[in-house]
Amino acid sequence: MSPAAAPDATAPPAVDAQPGAAAAPVLDVADLTVGFGSAAKRRSIPLQGIHLQVAAGERMALVGESGSGKSLTAAAVLGLLPEGAEVIRGSIRLDGEELIGASERRLRALRGGSMAIMFQNPRASLNPVLTVGGQIAEVIRVHGSAGRKESWAQAVELLAEMGIPNAARRAKDYVHQFSGGMAQRAALAMALSCRPDLLIADEPTTGLDATLAQQVLELVVERVAMRDASLLLITHDIAVARSHCERTTVMYAGRVMESGPTASLTGDPKNPYTAALLKAFGTVDQRRMYAIGGVVPTLLGELAECAFADRCPQAGPECRDGVPELRRLEDRRVACVKA
């Protein structure tokens, strides 16, 4: 895996032939449905049958507008759904191990161990009264047998690896002494401290200026590749997906709309929603900024039709006859009856 090839629009569709093939995916989410409230009093169903596979060493982008369920999917994978939310059905497998129904103890061992996450707003993601190095060292100690000294040394090493100058001294600093970019590097060091198989980066560059965002993303891609780990990059920006991820999954209203190699998905979108998203992000030549009309539907119950039907320029009566299946089409999967 060559880290330098990252910001390339023609990322190789190498891992594409994968579903059902030889190597089991690192992360395999199938039919994940999450609801708020109890079965008797269901208040909403924000995730409705999510399918998502991330192969070993693969970089997958999870793209969609706000409220599409990207972060909730990540929370479900980590077993950290917000209070009041529960998994209604579906499965989440990490390295083949089923996580739904796994004990809290087991999940805690996996979190920060086999799977790790970094969030947006890195300065808020680090504890203001603990040293940055101390927080990284604690994660290392929790997941291994390293002692205080050893874990501290490793924390310093990680900070240096993430490009923080004077790491030994900076490790003793607190987060308020870090800039946003430096804090995100520290958060990356913490997330990668126990060599996870899967790193989830949830909008890791929100709040950073454009150049810094680019640097941080490149660093994330590079350091993940160094460890032969997989990356699940959550972003609302399909352009970010295009320049950093081999594969992309597009979500809308708690469902997967389309999934496949980034290059072909963005070059030839099969789902009108993907096309609209590309247009909205100005990746298609246009004079005026394009906005998708209407709003994301509120998911009070399970949908009975295509979630995008109300806003879709190509919608016809057949779109109202039930929720479109996520079916295989050429090199990808699409949930659209028109495709």
Next chain:
Amino acid sequence: MPLAIYIGRRLVFLLVALFGVSLITFVVTRVLPGNPAYLIVGVQADESTVEAVIERLGLDEPIHAQYGHYMRQVFSGDLGDSWRTKNPVTTDIADRWPATIELASAAAILSIGWSVPFGVVSALRRRSLSDRLANVASGLGVSIPEFWLGIILILVFFFHLDFAPAPIGRTLGTVPPEVTGLYTLDSLIAGDWGALRSSLAQLALPAITLAITTGGPLLRVTRGFMRETMASHHIRSARALGVPERSIVLRHALPNVLLPVSTMAALMYGYLLGGTVLVEFVFAWPGIGKYAIDSIAASDYAPVLAAVLLSACSYILVYLIMDILHFVIDPRTRT
């Protein structure tokens, strides 16, 4: 030296505050009706005797002159004399402040002891039993008047159950030889277990009364900060990287909560140190609060002024000490 500058600024603020407090109190006591000269010479005294006393006390001078005179006295360490007790006010206060310090300290320890841990635990799980109990406890603590609670405790534990001793001061036994002025500590130092038991028994009800009423707000604040902290991004991040719940609560959340809560606790202690007027009155506790009340009733100016100044001083000083502590402890104030 940012700390030195910081402390310097605080001390200037302290002086300004004390000036304001002394000025207001001085004016208020002087314009209140009631002539202390009669108190000294008796109501039957003839006009000329009263005039002579007024002149001797300087009460015929204009009020700003009286204030200037008083402040010069204060800065030379003289708080004036009490016309009621016939003692220098400094002596009276030296006699009574230990009683207040003892009660305030016991109350503060009890108050922090129940409310802070309770606040932390009750914040961990919404709608849990401890959460509901905390709601009730903080509601009661905030809304029950302390004098009423004191009377109820006396009624129940002394009058009906005969479990507590009579609410008449600091001890029913022998007074231990004075070292600190706090009877409990002094009897410990003297090894006088009888005196220790008696002073603790006397201390219990007033201290519990204050611990309940001051603990209510403290519980509420602790729970609020703990909830807020547990919902913060950095706690979510720590959880998402597998940090165990024990460490989440004790290492990651608690320090963030204790910083603001300790400020609240310090304010509470400073307030108690200034004399807890109503509780001291109900329990006949011979502290600063009771001294101030008795002096007000007797139009005895000097002790009232001194008590108010002392109260303001202790409040500001405790707050200052806590501030400096935070300056040292909280990494965010260092750079």
